[in-house]
Amino acid sequence: MTDMTGWSVERLHDAYSQALRIDRVLYDSETEHQRIVVFDNATFGRVLTLDGVVQVTERDNFIYHEMLTHVPLFAHGTAARVLIIGGGDGGMAREALRHPLEQVTMVEIDAGVVEFSKQYLPGISAGAFDDPRLDLQIADGAEFVKTTAGGYDVIIVDSTDPVGPGEVLFTDHFYGHAKRALAPGGILVTQNGVPFMQGEELAGTLRAFGTLFSDASAYVAPVPTYQGGFMAFGWGTDGAARSVDEATLRARVAEKGLGFGYYTSEVHKAAFALPGYIKRLVPDPA
Structure with missing residues (x-):
């Protein structure tokens, strides 16, 4: 999910989450299967999330x-x-x-x-x-x-x-x-x-x-x-x-x-x- 402070917060696990700052949103769309978001982050470059979960980043x-x-x-x-x-x-x-x-x-x-x-x-x-x-x-x-x-x-x-x-x-x-x-x-x-x-x-x-x-x-x-x-x-x-x-x-x-x-x-x-x-x-x- 994306909160109002410009952070993408991944809540895949119970009682534990991670957040990546969204510097710029490049893509945000719902497909038949899932929500796809691509955004820029200063540390990891471009980041792809599916339904709020990080899938891939340019950096790692x-x-x-x-x-x-x-x-x-x-x-x-x-x-x-x-x-x-x-x-x-x-x-x-x-x-x-x-x-x-x-x-x-x-x-x-x-x-x-x-x-x-x-x-x-x-x-x-x-x-x-x-x-x-x-x-x-x-x-x-x-x-x-x-x-x-x-x-x-x-x-x-x-x-x-x-x-x-x-x-x-x-x-x-x-x-x-x-x-x-x-x-x-x-x-x-x-x-x-x-x-x-x-x-x-x-x-x-x-x-x-x-x-x-x-x-x-x-x-x-x-x-x-x-x-x-x-x-x-x-x-x-x-x-x-x-x-x-x-x-x-x-x-x-x-x-x-x-x-x-x-x-x-x-x-x-x-x-x-x-x-x-x-x-x-x-x-x-x-």
């Missing part, structure tokens, strides 16, 4: 997008086809398309998010929407994974929080359909919020992953505007990609010749070393 989006994209892609090593569920701002596609992939399919439910992101947040996508390898589908991601022929090496679920249109992307049925859409040895990664504040969100995802995958776990990164500490990313695969050694990762990064603001091969390995309060949310292997 690189941490989230790099970790949710490059961890599975470098761990896999030979990915050719990637599916992104959500990600309408284009940041996830931006990072994925830095790899020599054959195709990235992006399924976003709200065309309004894509269109205003192109206009008001062009630096987030950085030309990704013009890349011929990007197949943009305006559709319900949950319905898409039910019917797709699959064969994806990596599936990235860049969802909102499990309320409103994003709620269905946190169900056992969705995860089951997503697994079916993976190629052999494929990896499914998910946005799972801030476990200190939203522990059940990660625990629920990993309970489902534990029944679907031989390797079900999580990794973390600190994103300043996602309040409450480390952000968690769910990880599911039937392959051995999580055990790839740091030297191999370093060689893969060097081969691509890519530079990053947050991701490194060392950070990749360390991200799976979970703090105790998060590790307790990960089911023990059967």
Whole structure:
């Protein structure tokens, strides 16, 4: 929500909120699915909120997008086809398309998010929407994974929080359909919020992953505007990609010749070393 003093106050969690000063509103509109607001903030640059909840900022989006994209892609090593569920701002596609992939399919439910992101947040996508390898589908991601022929090496679920249109992307049925859409040895990664504040969100995802995958776990990164500490990313695969050694990762990064603001091969390995309060949310292997 936006209060009368010019602050955007996020009240996602009970008894705890954060506020970002609104220096200038660039966009404020209701779509069929949600209220979209873009505003300038002196610290974080342009900020996108959906129904009052911060989704992405110009200043710190690189941490989230790099970790949710490059961890599975470098761990896999030979990915050719990637599916992104959500990600309408284009940041996830931006990072994925830095790899020599054959195709990235992006399924976003709200065309309004894509269109205003192109206009008001062009630096987030950085030309990704013009890349011929990007197949943009305006559709319900949950319905898409039910019917797709699959064969994806990596599936990235860049969802909102499990309320409103994003709620269905946190169900056992969705995860089951997503697994079916993976190629052999494929990896499914998910946005799972801030476990200190939203522990059940990660625990629920990993309970489902534990029944679907031989390797079900999580990794973390600190994103300043996602309040409450480390952000968690769910990880599911039937392959051995999580055990790839740091030297191999370093060689893969060097081969691509890519530079990053947050991701490194060392950070990749360390991200799976979970703090105790998060590790307790990960089911023990059967």
